[in-house]
Amino acid sequence: MQIDGRPYRTIFPDPDGVSVQVIDQTRLPFAFELQRLASLDGAARAIRTMVVRGAPLIGVTAAYGLAFAMREDASNAGLDHAVAALAATRPTAINLRWALDRVAGNLRQVQAPERFARAFAEAGRIAEEDVASCRAIGNHGVGLIAEIAQRTGRTVNVLTHCNAGWLATVDWGTALAPIYVAHEAGLPVHVIVDETRPRNQGAALTAFELNGHGVPHTVVADNAGGHLMQHGQVDLCIVGSDRTTASGDVCNKIGTYLKALAAHDNGIPFYVALPFSTIDWTLRDGVAEIPIEERDAREVTHLTGRLADGGFATVEVVSPGSPVANPAFDVTPGRLVTGLITERGIARADTEGLLGLYPERRQAA
Ligand code: MRU
Numbered sequence: 001m002q003i004d005g006r007p008y009r010t011i012f013p014d015p016d017g018v019s020v021q022v023i024d025q026t027r028l029p030f031a032f033e034l035q036r037l038a039s040l041d042g043a044a045r046a047i048r049t050m051v052v053r054g055a056p057l058i059g060v061t062a063a064y065g066l067a068f069a070m071r072e073d074a075s076n077a078g079l080d081h082a083v084a085a086l087a088a089t090r091p092t093a094i095n096l097r098w099a100l101d102r103v104a105g106n107l108r109q110v111q112a113p114e115r116f117a118r119a120f121a122e123a124g125r126i127a128e129e130d131v132a133s134c135r136a137i138g139n140h141g142v143g144l145i146a147e148i149a150q151r152t153g154r155t156v157n158v159l160t161h162c163n164a165g166w167l168a169t170v171d172w173g174t175a176l177a178p179i180y181v182a183h184e185a186g187l188p189v190h191v192i193v194d195e196t197r198p199r200n201q202g203a204a205l206t207a208f209e210l211n212g213h214g215v216p217h218t219v220v221a222d223n224a225g226g227h228l229m230q231h232g233q234v235d236l237c238i239v240g241s242d243r244t245t246a247s248g249d250v251c252n253k254i255g256t257y258l259k260a261l262a263a264h265d266n267g268i269p270f271y272v273a274l275p276f277s278t279i280d281w282t283l284r285d286g287v288a289e290i291p292i293e294e295r296d297a298r299e300v301t302h303l304t305g306r307l308a309d310g311g312f313a314t315v316e317v318v319s320p321g322s323p324v325a326n327p328a329f330d331v332t333p334g335r336l337v338t339g340l341i342t343e344r345g346i347a348r349a350d351t352e353g354l355l356g357l358y359p360e361r362r363q364a365a
Contacts, residue, residue: 029208054168059095067119074112133275134172141178162253163205164240226262248334248349249286
């Protein structure tokens with residue numbers, strides 16, 4: 001997608017052939033800065049500190065991290081160490097583990113001297129596949145928006161949570177891909193953007209993306225969604241996912257479950273957009289089995305923002321001394337999900353629905 005008229009991806013190889021550039025998402029929306037990653041430690045830190053974030057993007061970054069590790073120590077022990085270090089950065093999004101397994105499996109088939117080039121090329125392939133998957137998600141999902149536009153004859157209001165746009169992937173995004181495709185096709189679409197406390201990925205990143213592409217949108221406080229749904233101001237919800245079980249339970253940014261409950265109560269379709277790399281075929285009960293990342297209490301107790309003079313400030317917003325909890329994700333049971341928008345089409349959010357789209361998984365199920 002574009003920033004200031006220039007096409008960008010969130011991660012792209014440097015001309016030196018041994019490093020990548022990423023967009024530093026901790027600086028958005030107020031500053032656009034690139035960061036160079038060239039080491040295992042650098043890649044792991046970028047994921048942990050959320051310089052890069054979003055399930056598909058951290059998968060691609062981890063794949064490159066494994067490549068960098070192979071320049072540092074390409075032995076089997078070095079490979080095991082790098083996989084463990086990268087896997088420990090963020091526990092919930094399965095794309096990260098999926099990418100590590102794919103690259104490491106590939107590397108175990110070759111000798112140490114070949115490993116860096118192998119891993120770097122494989123990471124590049126994962127990035128390209130992610131772009132193609134997200135574009136296909138957009139093509140499959142746009143029909144949902146087109147159908148509502150045709151039926152109602154007015155602008156379609158789509159609510160989204162967190163950032164599941166191009167910044168969360170390599171390009172296009174998951175939940176935002178159908179919106180971008182709709183906007184490009186001239187369909188009347190307006191996005192209701194949940195701010196998404198505590199890190200404000202909606203207010204900072206989704207709004208930044210939509211602004212950059214001229215997509216009409218309105219940022220709302222997280223708690224506004226239910227009220228808007230009750231008053232007919234939401235036609236459709238589309239969110240992303242960090243891990244979806246084989247039975248269709250969806251793990252996504254904290255607060256997603258509450259939106260799904262409100263959508264269910266108001267008869268509003270609730271769709272989840274995800275590529276195949278987000279599906280954890282080993283799990284059946286998302287609430288019981290998906291590990292939920294607990295992040296630093298400071299994300300809840302403090303807010304950072306821009307001052308009127310252009311400077312930045314971090315301020316405390318919670319009564320000092322109060323205990324704080326910060327679970328970063330929640331799980332929406334498949335029964336509350338109208339459908340899963342994948343690169344292969346739209347599936348019911350249950351085992352049969354997913355197996356219908358991925359029949360090669362039937363034997364394993
Ligand atoms: O903690 P984050 O910012 O990495 O969380 C991101 C989300 O929850 C996204 O909605 C999710 O990764 C799906 S996006 C493609």
